[in-house]
Structure formats: structure tokens, C-alpha cells
Amino acid sequence: xxxxxxxxxxxxxxxxxNFLHDRHxxxxxxxxxxxxxxxxxxxxxxxxxxxxxxxxxxxGHETAVEIDRDLAAFLRGQFQPGELDLIExxxxxxxxxxxxxxxxxxxxxxxxxxxxxxxxxxxxxxxGRVIDQHFMLQKEVVDRMTAQPxxxxxxxxxxxxxxxxxxxxxxxxxxxxxTPAPKVTSSIVRxxxxxxxxxxxxxxxxxxxxxxxxxxxxxxTLRNAVADFLDAEGIxxxxxxxxxxxxxxxxxxxxxxxxGAAARxxx
Ligand code: SAM
Numbered sequence: 542x543x544x545x546x547x548x549x550x551x552x553x554x555x556x557x558x559n560f561l562h563d564r565h566x567x568x569x570x571x572x573x574x575x576x577x578x579x580x581x582x583x584x585x586x587x588x589x590x591x592x593x594x595x596x597x598x599x600x601g602h603e604t605a606v607e608i609d610r611d612l613a614a615f616l617r618g619q620f621q622p623g624e625l626d627l628i629e630x631x632x633x634x635x636x637x638x639x640x641x642x643x644x645x646x647x648x649x650x651x652x653x654x655x656x657x658x659x660x661x662x663x664x665x666x667x668x669g670r671v672i673d674q675h676f677m678l679q680k681e682v683v684d685r686m687t688a689q690p691x692x693x694x695x696x697x698x699x700x701x702x703x704x705x706x707x708x709x710x711x712x713x714x715x716x717x718x719x720t721p722a723p724k725v726t727s728s729i730v731r732x733x734x735x736x737x738x739x740x741x742x743x744x745x746x747x748x749x750x751x752x753x754x755x756x757x758x759x760x761x762t763l764r765n766a767v768a769d770f771l772d773a774e775g776i777x778x779x780x781x782x783x784x785x786x787x788x789x790x791x792x793x794x795x796x797x798x799x800x801g802a803a804a805r806x807x808x
Contacts, residue, residue: 547589547611547612547615550589550611550612550615552720552721553609555655556586556608556609556653557586557652557653557654557655557656558588558609558653559651559654559719559720559721559722559723560588560589560591560719560720561588561591561592561651561718561719562591562718562719562720563717563718563719565718566714566718567591567592567595568595569712570592570595570651570675570677570714570729571592571595571596571599573675573711573712573729573731574592574596574647574649574675576596576599576600576603576647577599577600578600578601578602579600580600580647580672581604581641581644581645581646581647582596582600582602582603582604582646582647582649583603583604583605583606583640583641583646583647583648583649584596584603584604584605584606584648584649584650585605585606585632585648585649585650585652585660586605586606586607586608586632586650586651586652586653587605587606587607587612587616587627587650588607588609588612588651589612589615590616590619590620591651592649592650592651593605593616593619593620593625594619596649597620597624597625601624602623602624602625602626603624603625603626604625604626604627604628604641605625605626605627605628606628606630606632606635607627607628607629607630608629608630608631608632610629613627613629628640632660632663633656633659633660633663634663635663637663637664637666637667638666638667638670644670645670645671645672646667646670646671646672647671647672647673647674647675648664648671648673648674648675649674649675649676650676650677651676651677651727652676652677652678654678654679654682654723657676657678657679657682658682658698661676661686661698661702662701665701665702665705668705668706668734669734669737671734672733672734673731673732673733673734674706674731674732674733675711675729675730675731675732676729676730676732677714677727677728677729678727678728678730679723679725679726679727679728680713680725680726680727680728681694681725682698683710683728683729683730684710684728685698685699686698686699686702686703686708686730687699687703687708687709687710687730690788690789690790690791691788691789692788693788695788696756696759696787696788697752697753697755697756700752700756700792700795701749701752702732703792704740704741704748704792704795704796705734705735705740706732706733706734706735707732707733707735708730708731708732708733709730709731710728710729710730711728711729711730711731712728712729713726713727713728713729714726714727714728714729715727741792741793741796742800743796743799743800743803744799744800744803747770747799747802747803747806748795748796748799750770751767751770751795751798751799751802752795752799754766754767754769754770755767755787755790755795755798756787756788759786759787759788760786761786761787762783762784762785762786763776763781763782763783763784763785763786763787763790764776764783764784766787767798767802770798770799770801770802770805771798771801771802771805775801775802775805776798776801778801779794779797779798779801780797781794781797781798
């Protein structure tokens, strides 16, 4: 089926609009998602339906969340009844814990790059009901998500997401696959939530706050960066060096620090 475009639609920068136009990449991304009839597929930012059409062809149905009214109106005219359920909303403020209540979700999208990190954080509380997430993001963001301790790109995003998901970078997509072409290379990442039983027990709020503080000023030693949570003695007692830098610690180290801080608070 040929792709129909919304004539005269000017890509809106504020909505991070870069539309996929290259069949090769559209098909390759859809194959990576591997949509099947019966899957509860939910797309963030369907735009002009490049991926939407492909996924609906394979699975028969999807739900999509689009913020741009003009695109939402266009999309409504593109599909047969039953093929597409459209939620005209901001994916950042949608309650991902309750949308399509009672269903296990397969989330995907070529995300608006200007809000990609906040969106990933907005989805975190819903990880328990997600089967998998496939996203196109800036390559640099995917590198940060999947970075290992000791690398320059390892930071808050790596720790918070690696705690909750197993993540794999699948492949890069060149700027020329989009209209307008972005300035940077993009990558496809697959995120599969870990089973609840695999998660290291931790108070989520203390963990999130401690990880944020630890990476706020990357050059600080740990004892200075997390001084509001634990003193040097408390850090050493966990077998972690107070003079270490946050970027050398594993996810398990951060969990230990958060548990140490929570225990100290309640003592
Ligand atoms: N999926 C299409 C494609 O691959 O060609 C469009 C991708 S474009 C990078 C991002 C899409 O997300 C646009 O359609 C944009 O309007 C939409 N969008 C931007 N911010 C959004 C938000 N907060 N909530 C929902 N959709 C949003």
C-alpha cells in the first residue's frame, strides 16, 4: 500500500516532528517490533502513520497517542474502523499505569527527541504491565541508556533504566530516512522490563533521589555528592569507597546505597 502524506503539513519543531519516509527503514523497524494479531500495541507519536500503517498491516489493530491535532484528524481518515484507536493526548501526562486498563502493553514509537528522557521516565511506573518497548531515539541517548559503569556516557538514565529493564540497541538509522532530516543519527532500542521477582528490593523514591544527587555534579566524590543521604562511614560500611565517583558504581551499588540511606533514616 502506498503511503499517503498530509499535504502542506509543516513539520512542527516543538513536537519533535521528523517523519520516516524510507520504506527500507520503516519495514526494518516494523520487523524488529514484530507485531502480532492480539498484541496490545500502543504507539507514541504516530505522525503521518509511517510505522502505524506497517504495524496495523501486520497486527490488524493498534492504539496510538498523538498530541498534534492536525495529525490526529489526518490519522482518523487513514484507517478502517477497528484498525486504529487514537488517543489525542500528551504522552508525557498520560497515566501509563491505567491506559488500556487490564492489558499488558507493547509500547513503541519514533519518539519526539526533545522529550525522550522525560517520556522514558513517565513510562517507568508502568513497567510492571509492559511486555516490551521499542523506541527510535537519538543514538547518543541510546548509548547513554545502555552505557556500562566506567564509561563517560554512564549516568542517571543508565542506572534508572537498567535497574528496571533489559535493554538492547538493535541498529542505527541514518538522518536521510526522515523528512526533515535530523542533524544526528538515530538508533532503535528494545527495552524488556525485568520480572518483579528479579528486581533488587529498594525504596523507589530514595533510589531515584540518590541516583539523581550522585550524578548532579559528576566531578564530586561520592561522599560529597550523596552527603544528604549517607556519611563517609555509612558508605564504607556498604563496602563502597566514599572517594569513588558515581560513574564507576554499578546499579547494585546504588541500590545498596539507597537501602543504607533508608535504613539510616528510619533508625
Ligand atoms: N511516527 C512518525 C514517523 O516515524 O514518521 C512520527 C515521528 S515524529 C519523530 C514524533 C511524533 O510524536 C510526531 O507525530 C509528534 O506530533 C508526536 N508528539 C510529539 N510530542 C508528543 C507528545 N508529548 N505526546 C504525543 N505525541 C507527541
